[in-house]
Amino acid sequence: MRYISTRSKTESRQFCEILLEGLAPDGGLYLPEHYPQLNLAELNRLKDVFEQDGYAHLAFELLSLFVDDIPASDLKEICVKTYRAEVFGSELIAPIRHLENGLYIQALSNGPTLAFKDMAMQLLGNLFEYQLARTGRRLNILGATSGDTGSAAEYAMRGKKGVRVFMTSPEGRMSAFQQAQMFSLTDENIFNIAIHGVFDDCQDIVKAVSSDLAFKSKYSIGTVNSINWARLLAQVVYYFAGYFQVIAQNKMNCEQRVSFTVPSGNFGNICAGHVAKMMGLPIDQLVVATNENDVLDEFFKTGVYKVRTSANTHETTSPSMDISKASNFERFVFDMLHRDSELTYSLFANQIPSQGYFDLSKNPLFKDAHQKFGFLSGKSTHKDRIATIKEVYKNYQQMIDPHTADGVKVAKEFALAGTPMVVLETALPIKFASTIVEALGVEPTRPAKFEGIEDLPKKVKNMPSDVNVVKHFIEEQCKD
Numbered sequence: 203m204r205y206i207s208t209r210s211k212t213e214s215r216q217f218c219e220i221l222l223e224g225l226a227p228d229g230g231l232y233l234p235e236h237y238p239q240l241n242l243a244e245l246n247r248l249k250d251v252f253e254q255d256g257y258a259h260l261a262f263e264l265l266s267l268f269v270d271d272i273p274a275s276d277l278k279e280i281c282v283k284t285y286r287a288e289v290f291g292s293e294l295i296a297p298i299r300h301l302e303n304g305l306y307i308q309a310l311s312n313g314p315t316l317a318f319k320d321m322a323m324q325l326l327g328n329l330f331e332y333q334l335a336r337t338g339r340r341l342n343i344l345g346a347t348s349g350d351t352g353s354a355a356e357y358a359m360r361g362k363k364g365v366r367v368f369m370t371s372p373e374g375r376m377s378a379f380q381q382a383q384m385f386s387l388t389d390e391n392i393f394n395i396a397i398h399g400v401f402d403d404c405q406d407i408v409k410a411v412s413s414d415l416a417f418k419s420k421y422s423i424g425t426v427n428s429i430n431w432a433r434l435l436a437q438v439v440y441y442f443a444g445y446f447q448v449i450a451q452n453k454m455n456c457e458q459r460v461s462f463t464v465p466s467g468n469f470g471n472i473c474a475g476h477v478a479k480m481m482g483l484p485i486d487q488l489v490v491a492t493n494e495n496d497v498l499d500e501f502f503k504t505g506v507y508k509v510r511t512s513a514n515t516h517e518t519t520s521p522s523m524d525i526s527k528a529s530n531f532e533r534f535v536f537d538m539l540h541r542d543s544e545l546t547y548s549l550f551a552n553q554i555p556s557q558g559y560f561d562l563s564k565n566p567l568f569k570d571a572h573q574k575f576g577f578l579s580g581k582s583t584h585k586d587r588i589a590t591i592k593e594v595y596k597n598y599q600q601m602i603d604p605h606t607a608d609g610v611k612v613a614k615e616f617a618l619a620g621t622p623m624v625v626l627e628t629a630l631p632i633k634f635a636s637t638i639v640e641a642l643g644v645e646p647t648r649p650a651k652f653e654g655i656e657d658l659p660k661k662v663k664n665m666p667s668d669v670n671v672v673k674h675f676i677e678e679q680c681k682d
């Protein structure tokens with residue numbers, strides 16, 4: 203399998219050549235040159251693999267279709283090492299639970315940092331360590347986080363050979379729990395940097411360092427943001443695992459269609475669902491749930507994709523979905539446009555920078571998009587998420603986090619009789635305790651391993667919003 207850029211101005215590459223990369227050199231995103239196709243017999247075989255051998259082996263089977271520059275035995279070992287019950291809290295790794303009338307929640311948030319990002323990042327940690335050891339390289343990951351990404355990256359890379367993580371975050375802006383999760387790590391290869399500023403300042407620092415090509419290459423700077431292809435690929439697996447569980451529980455067969463609703467921000471999670479559907483997994487609808495930052499909802503309803511300014515990006519109580527643009531969205535647009543890379547290029551490299559939006563409302567391919575790709579969308583507000591957290595607690599005695607609540611709210615608007623609907627649970631309530639207290643008047647339950655983490659010593663460097671200070675710090679750490 204080779205990988206091409208959505209803007210097609212980059213030569214095709216192999217999996218390990220793009221493993222440590224973010225954007226393609228032409229500014230586009232990598233996608234496989236085609237999607238492997240699974241027929242009914244192959245779906246049935248994968249279902250047996252999942253049921254008999256478990257999630258790790260399903261992951262191996264699916265990854266093998268996309269990776270041909272890692273020997274199969276090594277790839278299998280990496281999958282088995284990654285997807286373990288001790289790490290993800292259960293043998294099923296991503297178990298589903300039933301709410302009502304064919305509505306399910308799929309738990310993706312029982313990994314080390316209690317958000318779905320662990321599902322991919324844990325694999326990435328092991329793949330990176332493997333690839334760096336094979337090539338004798340080192341990597342310094344520089345990132346910016348407002349919460350979930352940073353901790354997932356740090357827990358995935360802690361103690362890994364050949365890797366250091368420098369994670370910037372806006373000083374005092376994350377929840378107390380999120381700060382404690384990151385800052386309590388004492389591993390020698392993990393560096394927390396609290397920037398005196400907002401999240402955008404952190405992102406600007408990362409961009410400035412990455413565009414200093416001399417510095418970037420001298421210090422082997424890399425990133426782990428959500429546009430990384432391997433992260434997206436890892437996420438494809440749980441759509442299969444969720445699907446197989448739903449049909450088994452309902453004694454249905456592999457022809458039954460199942461829908462998914464995904465609390466969305468950068469479009470990474472749901473884009474993995476799109477890939478699964480393109481491979482032939484019988485997904486009916488893929489419902490994008492947004493919060494007040496409704497860039498994606500607007501697109502799927504109108505055909506207009508309009509990125510927001512910082513001033514028009516709202517700070518909400520589902521903060522991991524507070525985005526001004528959706529960084530993975532170009533992948534879907536490329537597929538929707540029948541992989542017309544010239545048009546994709548003109549939309550993202552010309553129209554967005556010059557006018558801030560593009561309009562596909564008159565393009566027949568947009569009009570066919572729902573029919574062909576199954577995408578639908580809806581929006582949820584603070585009031586909706588509080589009401590949904592309450593309702594789910596009252597009716598089913600289950601606590602859900604604010605992001606998952608956005609998903610449940612929107613899923614209910616699209617549920618169809620006869621088609622099971624799965625909402626992806628993207629975080630556990632404990633990460634967003636103050637909103638839970640607002641909704642329910644009680645503190646969310648806390649997994650035992652996180653008891654008292656707020657009181658642990660903190661390892662963090664405070665810095666002004668100044669790229670040179672951050673660069674100097676990286677140089678210092680790389681001296682030994």
Ligand SMILES: *Cc1c(COP(=O)(O)O)cnc(C)c1O
Binds near residue numbers: 319466629
């Ligand atoms: C990252 C995140 C999201 C958004 O996922 P995308 O892949 O960016 O669409 C939603 N909820 C939570 C809790 C997250 O951490």
